[in-house]
């Protein structure tokens with residue numbers, strides 16, 4: 161084991177009501193590997209219902225931030241609050257799940273504390289007392305390793321990058337209440353309206369182990385894509401063409417301007433494999449492509465490619481998998 | 487209204503992009519372009535300027551000599567003026583240093599008349615961090631309204647709608663403010679012949695760190711809070727299989743998934 165960190169590792173505890181998001185358990189697993197005490201930061205209500213899960217993941221202290229109200233959804237006030245917690249706790253590292261919102265929060269923490277920030281990381285480790293993050297860049301074609309050289313290291317880790325494991329022994333998390341007042345008036349944005357999207361019955365796209373995605377080739381009929389996703393217990397994704405056409409919600413868009421996914425299994429159907437799309441899925445474990453055009457660029461990166469009609473191939477695969485599952 | 491729009495010159499994403507031994511992007515390929523997503527930013531700036539007579543749009547870029555092309559492209563689309571911060575010391579900057587330099591340049595533009603709005607793209611297609619807008623807003627002490635799918639300015643305030651993974655939001659703030667726009671915000675115009683001719687007559691103002699009063703030790707590799715210690719091209723996927731459907735491809739797919747323990 162290399163030199164330890166001087167202070168605790170702080171983890172942003174994203175949650176839906178009183179349930180922590182699955183990716184948080186991955187962050188906590190990474191945090192424990194640093195050999196320093198693991199702390200969490202929680203915004204708003206519901207913490208009591210999550211304490212068991214946090215104990216199982218070895219969290220020693222939870223900093224519960226109240227008093228922000230809706231402003232907790234905005235990067236500036238939320239980031240300022242996390243910066244305050246990190247400073248008070250003398251944290252050496254902060255780990256968050258890499259979403260657009262959290263990347264902004266992490267940036268704000270970086271501005272406030274002068275911490276170095278690495279986002280979209282696939283892996284993070286402590287080496288010789290320094291936080292080292294690994295990330296794939298350029299549409300999944302390159303891997304880089306970055307050392308954070310500041311006393312506080314901030315890393316945004318992509319969901320699904322590492323396997324969540326329970327702590328060897330559960331902890332008894334101490335809850336510390338932190339009350340922050342939204343900073344002054346004037347130079348801040350106000351949240352006029354926020355409409356939560358109803359939660360899907362399928363797994364969250366960015367966190368799913370299996371993603372089945374459809375493109376223009378579906379011609380608007382996503383039933384075959386959805387059927388296969390459901391047999392595999394996966395999430396449904398799409399290309400921008402499909403979301404622009406209104407065939408499926410914009411939140412299903414995979415790619416450089418949508419969600420980045422790195423599931424164990426990605427299946428793309430009726431998708432040509434444009435570089436903008438590849439940027440959001442090329443780091444997936446196994447890539448399967450079904451496309452009627454043998455010249456489609458998606459085949460260049462597919463582990464298993466099928467030249468064929470998605471409307472026959474997908475239902476046949478779904479039926480066979482159901483049969484095998486008995 | 488005076489609007490500054492930030493534009494970045496990036497390697498063409500259709501080209502083979504590489505990283506050097508120092509972990510920095512190889513930017514001498516000559517096949518760089520204006521970051522596609524910044525075309526949306528320029529378009530948004532031009533559309534907002536058109537709603538307020540006498541508005542001015544200034545395009546701003548920080549980057550190596552080639553980055554002038556990005557500024558030129560913005561001029562061709564219709565920006566009134568352009569600024570290019572060019573200084574070897576900037577190379578290797580992280581997001582925070584880039585924000586420091588952009589902020590200094592925006593303050594300088596502001597010295598000639600207050601800047602009401604800063605517009606950026608949602609991400610640069612090379613670094614792709616989407617961190618810069620928040621860092622820049624913090625540097626300038628401006629409210630940040632990021633990832634706008636719709637943006638409007640009315641009565642001295644800016645209002646945006648944004649679509650996040652789990653929610654749809656409307657944000658508003660008094661001017662001056664910073665807005666980052668997504669590719670959903672608009673359909674960028676293509677420079678027409680008139681625009682291209684007009685751009686020829688416009689000058690891209692070149693500034694150094696000294697002009698901006700930025701200490702070179704705080705930016706570039708020297709000021710970076712992160713250090714790239716390794717970069718390698720990912721191996722191409724091996725053992726790839728391609729089958730043509732003969733009526734049993736679905737069965738083969740199921741068997742493949744089972745064999746690979748993916749179900």
Ligand SMILES: Cc1cc2nc3c(=O)[nH]c(=O)nc-3n(C[C@H](O)[C@H](O)[C@H](O)COP(=O)(O)OP(=O)(O)OC[C@H]3O[C@@H](n4cnc5c(N)ncnc54)[C@H](O)[C@@H]3O)c2cc1C
Pocket residue numbers: 374375376377378398399400401402413414415416417418429430431432433434435436437440450451452453456468469470471522523669
């Ligand atoms: C700035 C910018 C950002 C972008 N960001 C994104 C992004 O984040 N995500 C994204 O996805 N795109 C993005 N795009 C768009 C991207 O460039 C492509 O246009 C898009 O990904 C193509 O979608 P597609 O594969 O569904 O459609 P197409 O390219 O039209 O491909 C459809 C494919 O379906 C196949 N097909 C047709 N019928 C069948 C059938 N019955 N069975 C099997 N195959 C069939 C065809 O052979 C074809 O290969 C972006 C573009 C720009 C300019």
Ligand SMILES: Cc1cc2nc3c(=O)[nH]c(=O)nc-3n(C[C@H](O)[C@H](O)[C@H](O)COP(=O)(O)OP(=O)(O)OC[C@H]3O[C@@H](n4cnc5c(N)ncnc54)[C@H](O)[C@@H]3O)c2cc1C
Pocket residue numbers: 277278279297298492493494495511521523524527546547548549579580581582584588605606607608609610611612613614615616617618619712
């Ligand atoms: C592959 C790669 C990974 C990187 N990862 C990190 C990281 O994890 N952490 C980190 O601190 N730095 C990172 N960097 C460095 C970072 O990309 C640069 O500092 C860059 O100048 C700003 O970030 P961005 O390109 O990601 O911009 P984004 O935040 O994605 O860009 C958003 C918008 O900001 C504006 N903008 C960005 N750069 C400029 C510019 N030079 N001139 C004018 N406008 C601009 C544009 O309007 C753009 O649309 C990385 C760089 C590369 C090449």
